[in-house]
Amino acid sequence: MLKASNNLIKEIKKQKRENSYLLFLDNIKIIKDALASGLKPMYVFTCDENLLDFNSPEFESKAFLVDKHTIDQLSDSKTPQGVVCIVEYLPHVVEKPLTNFLVIDGLQDPGNVGTLIRTATACGFNYVYLIDSVRVNNSKLLRSSVGTLFTSSVMELTREEFKILAKKWNLTLLKADMDGQNIFNFTATEKIGVVIGNEGQGVSKEISELCQLAVSIPMKNNVESLNAAISGSIIMYEISKNSF
Numbered sequence: 001m002l003k004a005s006n007n008l009i010k011e012i013k014k015q016k017r018e019n020s021y022l023l024f025l026d027n028i029k030i031i032k033d034a035l036a037s038g039l040k041p042m043y044v045f046t047c048d049e050n051l052l053d054f055n056s057p058e059f060e061s062k063a064f065l066v067d068k069h070t071i072d073q074l075s076d077s078k079t080p081q082g083v084v085c086i087v088e089y090l091p092h093v094v095e096k097p098l099t100n101f102l103v104i105d106g107l108q109d110p111g112n113v114g115t116l117i118r119t120a121t122a123c124g125f126n127y128v129y130l131i132d133s134v135r136v137n138n139s140k141l142l143r144s145s146v147g148t149l150f151t152s153s154v155m156e157l158t159r160e161e162f163k164i165l166a167k168k169w170n171l172t173l174l175k176a177d178m179d180g181q182n183i184f185n186f187t188a189t190e191k192i193g194v195v196i197g198n199e200g201q202g203v204s205k206e207i208s209e210l211c212q213l214a215v216s217i218p219m220k221n222n223v224e225s226l227n228a229a230i231s232g233s234i235i236m237y238e239i240s241k242n243s244f
Contacts, residue, residue, distance in 0.1 A: 001054055004064035020137055023089045026075035031085045033147030039087040046083040047071050076139035094155045096169050100191055101127035105207045106198040107228060110134045114144025115229040121148040123236040124243060128154045131162050159206050166210050173211040175203045176231050180214030188239045196232040
């Protein structure tokens with residue numbers, strides 16, 4: 001295994017600040033999922049040679065032994081696992097959905113977005129449109145998606161771009177709304193997109209106007225609302241329950 005020079009570490013830290021297409025993966029399972037999906041490691045740094053099979057061809061001339069302090073600097077986790085793998089993740093080309101899909105509108109909490117991507121993948125909602133939301137390279141989003149980011153088509157675009165495409169593609173969109181139909185009485189009869197809005201304001205006016213359908217989630221004990229990720233998960237599972 002190679003030893004990392006100080007100049008290399010300085011350059012990597014600079015790239016972390018400046019290059020938004022680089023993912024700094026610091027979770028062993030997520031690293032394996034990323035590589036299994038076809039992403040190629042640019043560099044991998046570790047303070048423990050036994051954490052991965054660093055002798056495998058994919059790591060040839062790319063694996064570097066560093067001290068724990070360097071791992072702490074390169075990782076965004078509070079409890080690093082001792083390895084950081086750097087991969088280049090280019091955004092998916094925006095394409096028309098061929099399955100049920102998820103639209104995330106202005107959601108800024110990376111944990112919620114990562115959880116929604118994970119649930120969408122589990123439910124067969126294989127296309128995720130991130131509209132003016134947290135960036136897909138956010139480290140917390142990566143961890144909360146638990147590798148599913150690499151198996152779904154996750155696309156970033158603006159509200160205006162999505163509005164144009166939704167009309168062009170004649171998309172059927174459904175939003176969560178307190179005055180909507182009870183989700184447990186709703187049956188989807190065609191390919192559908194579930195729209196989840198911002199934590200505070202909900203679905204934006206621009207995207208709301210595109211939605212032909214609305215559903216509500218019944219709640220007891222005067223509870224008025226649920227976490228965005230939980231709401232989206234309930235709706236997606238209910239829509240896809242007969243497809244498992």
